[in-house]
Amino acid sequence: MRSELKLTVERREQILARLRAVVVRQLQYRREADELDPDAPLFGSGFGLDSLDAVEIVVCLETDFGVRLSEHELLRGSMRSLNMLIDFVLSHGDPKRVAAE
Amino acid sequence: MEIRNVSPQSEAAAVVASPALAAEVRRIRESVAYSECEHVSAVRLSGPGAFAVVDAVCPRELYVQDGQMLHTLLLDAAARPLADLQLCAEGDDFLLLVEGLDTEQLRGYLREWAPGAGQLSFTDLSPSHRHVSLNGPYAWELLSELLGPELIGLPYLGFYHGPGFSCFRSGKTGEYGYELWLERGSAASFIERLLEVGREFDLGAASLAALDVCALENWFFNARREGRAGLSPIELQLQWRISYQKSYPGSARLAELRRSGPRRRAVLLASERELRDGERLCFEGEPVGEVVRAEHSCTRGDTLAIALLSLPYAHPGLGPLDAAGGARAAVISAPAVNNRSLYVDPQRHSYRTRQEQRFPALTERVG
Numbered sequence: 001m002r003s004e005l006k007l008t009v010e011r012r013e014q015i016l017a018r019l020r021a022v023v024v025r026q027l028q029y030r031r032e033a034d035e036l037d038p039d040a041p042l043f044g045s046g047f048g049l050d051s052l053d054a055v056e057i058v059v060c061l062e063t064d065f066g067v068r069l070s071e072h073e074l075l076r077g078s079m080r081s082l083n084m085l086i087d088f089v090l091s092h093g094d095p096k097r098v099a100a101e
Numbered sequence: 102m103e104i105r106n107v108s109p110q111s112e113a114a115a116v117v118a119s120p121a122l123a124a125e126v127r128r129i130r131e132s133v134a135y136s137e138c139e140h141v142s143a144v145r146l147s148g149p150g151a152f153a154v155v156d157a158v159c160p161r162e163l164y165v166q167d168g169q170m171l172h173t174l175l176l177d178a179a180a181r182p183l184a185d186l187q188l189c190a191e192g193d194d195f196l197l198l199v200e201g202l203d204t205e206q207l208r209g210y211l212r213e214w215a216p217g218a219g220q221l222s223f224t225d226l227s228p229s230h231r232h233v234s235l236n237g238p239y240a241w242e243l244l245s246e247l248l249g250p251e252l253i254g255l256p257y258l259g260f261y262h263g264p265g266f267s268c269f270r271s272g273k274t275g276e277y278g279y280e281l282w283l284e285r286g287s288a289a290s291f292i293e294r295l296l297e298v299g300r301e302f303d304l305g306a307a308s309l310a311a312l313d314v315c316a317l318e319n320w321f322f323n324a325r326r327e328g329r330a331g332l333s334p335i336e337l338q339l340q341w342r343i344s345y346q347k348s349y350p351g352s353a354r355l356a357e358l359r360r361s362g363p364r365r366r367a368v369l370l371a372s373e374r375e376l377r378d379g380e381r382l383c384f385e386g387e388p389v390g391e392v393v394r395a396e397h398s399c400t401r402g403d404t405l406a407i408a409l410l411s412l413p414y415a416h417p418g419l420g421p422l423d424a425a426g427g428a429r430a431a432v433i434s435a436p437a438v439n440n441r442s443l444y445v446d447p448q449r450h451s452y453r454t455r456q457e458q459r460f461p462a463l464t465e466r467v468g
């Protein structure tokens with residue numbers, strides 16, 4: 001695999017691990033992190049998160065990844081799955097905070 | 102489906118849906134569509150011990166309250182999905198809405214896996230009911246004009262019974278979805294009224310093929326398609342529908358698969374050219390997986406596929422993947438469409454004033 005693609009995959013996996021930890025620890029979703037599939041729906045069916053959980057996720061994106069408040073309107077279409085959240089973080093987050101372990 | 106060669110240099114063809122199928126999908130995505138649902142079986146299990154029987158085969162913790170639905174699967178001993186199951190709690194009884202097994206297959210499955218199933222009353226609802234569904238960003242509005250405004254308050258995965266009908270809020274298209282089980286004696290007049298009220302909503306029919314396209318666009322599991330590929334819920338990214346904390350058909354095999362660690366994952370693939378079921382996929386010349394199921398996405402205008410890829414390659418952004426037929430594809434995040442139902446608010450919007458509203462494009466992706 002080319003090195004830039006390998007880097008992209010590693011970065012996605014790091015963000016996935018951080019988002020899974022948010023869902024398990026902060027949202028108290030009673031599952032192990034490896035059970036949270038990256039394309040599973042976050043709301044409705046799937047993980048069954050609700051509007052309060054959505055607020056928690058927005059706060060996390062802001063504090064942990066540096067996503068700005070003005071971009072929240074875009075979030076509705078992005079909070080569908082962990083993979084979509086990763087896409088959003090990569091395109092709208094603060095690169096330094098996104099890269100932080 | 103018509104196949105049109107766009108580029109004579111490319112071996113793979115660009116696929117365009119038939120205009121009729123595209124119109125059906127557009128109805129589901131933009132207004133309301135009506136579908137006959139003969140592909141779903143419905144059974145009522147009643148009698149003492151119904152909970153124990155359902156719990157024995159349900160791969161999720163059976164936490165479901167009266168009037169609520171639980172979305173899960175039925176698995177075989179090898180942990181392969183046999184059916185998509187929606188369990189509906191109705192007092193001490195359960196309604197089972199099943200896609201992938203017919204009623205007799207379901208009866209056999211319960212008898213094989215749930216002690217006591219033979220003592221329960223097992224009522225097939227299909228002979229006495231007609232099953233239709235309404236899907237679309239304005240399905241709630243049409244149905245509330247027919248059944249009353251309280252319908253708007255029906256939560257997702259909730260249901261209720263009315264005179265001559267049962268209404269389930271679910272759906273597998275990513276839009277507002279309602280399944281209606283209509284008593285056959287009054288079904289014809291109900292449908293007649295539905296079509297009459299539906300005129301103002303440009304209500305039209307949508308076939309099973311259109312529902313299947315929408316399900317793929319929204320990454321809803323299809324028990325009749327990828328469900329027949331012999332994959333586990335871990336590979337299919339369906340772990341939310343199972344539990345590792347209880348015993349059920351396939352649970353031992355699932356625990357084993359989880360312990361050994363997954364090697365492959367089903368992901369969503371997009372291509373501007375045609376992809377075919379079973380086609381091998383390579384990345385930089387190395388084989389990395391295969392197409393499980395491919396369809397033309399009428400909403401996006403490209404081909405979408407579920408592909409099974411080796412885990413290191415199963416990430417959005419990875420591409421181009423070379424398909425054996427010459428098409429190039431890339432992994433994308435699910436779902437593949439920006440559903441209008443995300444933005445249509447029953448408190449503020451109406452189909453009649455839709456021209457005054459501005460909604461994001463169905464294909465808009467912010468990532």
